[in-house]
Amino acid sequence: xxxxxxxxxxxxxxxxxxxxxxxxxxxxxxxxxxxxxxxxxxxxxxxxxxxxxxxxxxxxxxxxxxxxxxxxxxxxxxxxxxxxxxxxxxxxxxxxxxxxxxxxxxxxxxxxxxx
Amino acid sequence: xxxxxxxxxxxxxxxxxxxxxxxxxxxxxxxxxxxxxxxxxxxxxxxxxxxxxxxxxxxxxxxxxxxxxxxxxxxxxxxxxxxxxxxxxxxxxxxxxxxxxxxxxxxxxxxxxx
Numbered sequence: 001x002x003x004x005x006x007x008x009x010x011x012x013x014x015x016x017x018x019x020x021x022x023x024x025x026x027x028x029x030x031x032x033x034x035x036x037x038x039x040x041x042x043x044x045x046x047x048x049x050x051x052x053x054x055x056x057x058x059x060x061x062x063x064x065x066x067x068x069x070x071x072x073x074x075x076x077x078x079x080x081x082x083x084x085x086x087x088x089x090x091x092x093x094x095x096x097x098x099x100x101x102x103x104x105x106x107x108x109x110x111x112x113x114x115x
Numbered sequence: 116x117x118x119x120x121x122x123x124x125x126x127x128x129x130x131x132x133x134x135x136x137x138x139x140x141x142x143x144x145x146x147x148x149x150x151x152x153x154x155x156x157x158x159x160x161x162x163x164x165x166x167x168x169x170x171x172x173x174x175x176x177x178x179x180x181x182x183x184x185x186x187x188x189x190x191x192x193x194x195x196x197x198x199x200x201x202x203x204x205x206x207x208x209x210x211x212x213x214x215x216x217x218x219x220x221x222x223x224x225x226x227x228x229x
Contacts, residue, residue, distance in 0.1 A: 003158065031215065042119070042205050042219030043159070056216055091159065100147045100209040101166065104217065106159040 002026065004107035006092050012113045018080035021110045025073070025094030031055075032069055033104060034077050035091040043091055049075065050098050082114045117142045119208050121220035129228050130198055136191040136223050138206030147209040148189040149217065150180055154202045162204070165189065176200070201227045 005024040013019050025032050030051050035043035046065065048056040051072035060067070064083070069075040079086055089109040095102040122137035140146065150162040163174025170182040180191045189206060206220040 040124075040221065042207070042221050043217075044219070045216055048214070048216060055214060093159075095215065098215045100211070100215045100217075102215070103161050103164075104215070108158055 004092055004094055004105055006090075006107040006110055008110055009108065010111050010113075012115065013082055015084055015114050016081040018078065019082055019112060020076050020078045021090050021092075021112075023075045023077070023092030023107060025075070025092070026105055029094035029096055029105075030072070031095045031098040031102070032075050033093040033095075034067055034075070035093065037089045037091055037109070039088070046077070048098070055098060079112075082112075084114050087112055087114045117208070117210070117218060119206055119218050119220040121204075121206055121223050123223050124221065125224045125226070127226045127228065128196060131195050132227075134191075134193045134196045134200070134225065136204055136206075136225070138189045138191065138220060140187050140189070140206075140208045140218075142187075142208060142210055145211040147211060148180075148182060149207040149209070150174065150178070150189075150191050151205045151207060151219075152202050153205070154199075159205070162191075196225075196227050198227050198229050201225060 032049040034046045037043045046060045047067045049069040052069050067077045089111050091109045092107045093104040095104045118141045120139045148165040152162045153159045165172045165182050173179045203222045205222045207217040
């Protein structure tokens with residue numbers, strides 16, 4: 001089966017610009033996650049969707065980050081305006097459902113560099 | 116605050132050597148525990164997981180991990196590593212009351228030399 005798809009794979013922007021990332025989860029997966037992985041750290045959960053509703057966005061910097069999952073399938077994560085400290089790899093993951101027993105499958109990530 | 120600590124950031128060892136990676140967590144409640152692996156150029160993928168029962172769990176590619184509740188630890192082991200085990204390894208914790216939310220450690224980069 002096809003895995004989690006993300007685009008773009010790489011993005012370089014200047015601070016104060018905006019950027020958007022796209023994720024297409026595995027077909028049939030109800031739960032979608034966005035993680036931020038800063039160099040030298042493990043992934044940190046930003047937001048979790050169940051179908052098209054937000055389950056957890058407690059670690060999302062809502063003053064500059066936003067995310068949506070229209071129709072409960074694809075999702076976009078936006079940063080506006082970007083700061084230098086937003087440089088990181090943004091990972092999307094999906095699972096059949098939100099219980100931990102369902103494995104999370106990760107995409108290849110988008111590497112963002114903010115200059 | 117909840118945290119996940121991985122003891123080593125970098126490990127270098129020779130083929131056929133034994134590997135043990137430490138992971139400790141701080142959380143007062145019940146947790147599910149995971150090890151993920153990221154091979155060079157590949158996606159992050161699940162290596163093994165522990166939910167309950169036998170504290171010694173076996174995963175793919177000959178890896179195993181032991182949950183020691185009294186020590187809040189979930190250490191990963193492999194008796195004899197291969198060059199293909201070169202990867203970054205992440206320990207992750209899921210508090211059972213948090214609906215699949217994973218908290219990851221910082222990762223350990225493992226390099227196996229021929």
